[in-house]
Amino acid sequence: MAEENRVILHGKWSSTYVKRVELALKIKGIPFEYVEEDLFNKSPSLIKYNPVHKKVPILVHDGKPIVESLVILEYIDETWKNEPRLLPEDPYQRATVRFWATYIQQFLDTSIKIYIAQDKEAQDKACQDTFEKLHVLEEGMNNFILENPRLINGEKMDILDIMIIATLGAFRAQEEVLGIKILDPKKHPLIFEWVTNLMKVDVVKEITASHEELVLALQTFRQNAAKFQTK
Ligand SMILES: N[C@@H](CCC(=O)N[C@@H](CS)C(=O)NCC(=O)O)C(=O)O
Structure with missing residues (x-):
């Protein structure tokens, strides 16, 4: 798949932070690929995309990483402006x-x-x-x-x-x-x-x-x- 508009979520199935992002993507109807990470043996992509915290969730959009779940939620809402909006405009x-x-x-x-x-x-x-x-x-x-x-x-x-x-x-x-x-x-x-x-x-x-x-x-x-x- 071309990098353009490709959405990949790196996560851990049991993580509450990752669930936030999975939910936001599903609520907005955004197709995404999911990569399950092993947090006891972190992958080179996890370290590359989140060198500061080395944590999931990581959202990769158009090849660019976005980290920190609350930041990702806002990014999703600002990038895909379709309903339902996750945050009010006012x-x-x-x-x-x-x-x-x-x-x-x-x-x-x-x-x-x-x-x-x-x-x-x-x-x-x-x-x-x-x-x-x-x-x-x-x-x-x-x-x-x-x-x-x-x-x-x-x-x-x-x-x-x-x-x-x-x-x-x-x-x-x-x-x-x-x-x-x-x-x-x-x-x-x-x-x-x-x-x-x-x-x-x-x-x-x-x-x-x-x-x-x-x-x-x-x-x-x-x-x-x-x-x-x-x-
Ligand atoms: N503040 C981060 C917290 C993310 C976080 O703590 N992720 C955990 C999974 S639940 C993690 O990746 N832990 C790996 C580690 O601490 O080494 C967020 O909101 O995204």
Whole structure:
């Protein structure tokens, strides 16, 4: 295939960051080739395309690499301007949506610490920080929706749908692995409804691994995180 308009995604099937990009491409209807990378034995193309972080996702468009999932999502929306748009046109609304997309990223960074925690004290602290952020997200999204009415049923998915489902779409597997209730419909009714609605959307189902595969991937991640920490 000619390089022109060729779209290649380098990824790892279990990566939440890669899922964001896969979802964006599918939502926008952009055909792409997928290259599964081995993160324990990184390929020369991975190192060549992302020499700074050496991480996936990497999107290669017309032979040019774009890295960092949030940067890639914006690139996709700015390059393929067809509906659905992932970000609003209005600069203020755009800034607000970017703020919440970044907040969901921060929530993910905090929740990952639960897996990495080496003792009960560290795990309790990581859980407390995670639930504080989830609480802020629940309140923040309630207010956001009052001011910027939007659907939470997966019709016309945008960057916030992508961020929330890539982060919490595996919440049942996370709960099983961690033995902690993460998404409680009584405490986080909006996020719970939003995530469970999105889980039923076809493009989301297409990119979601089975519960068993997710549990195994999270268990492996937890064991590796523990080994890494004790080195
Ligand atoms: N900030 C990056 C994070 C990407 C990331 O952490 N990717 C992981 C896969 S989940 C990776 O490639 N890890 C390889 C490594 O850390 O060596 C993004 O948003 O794209």
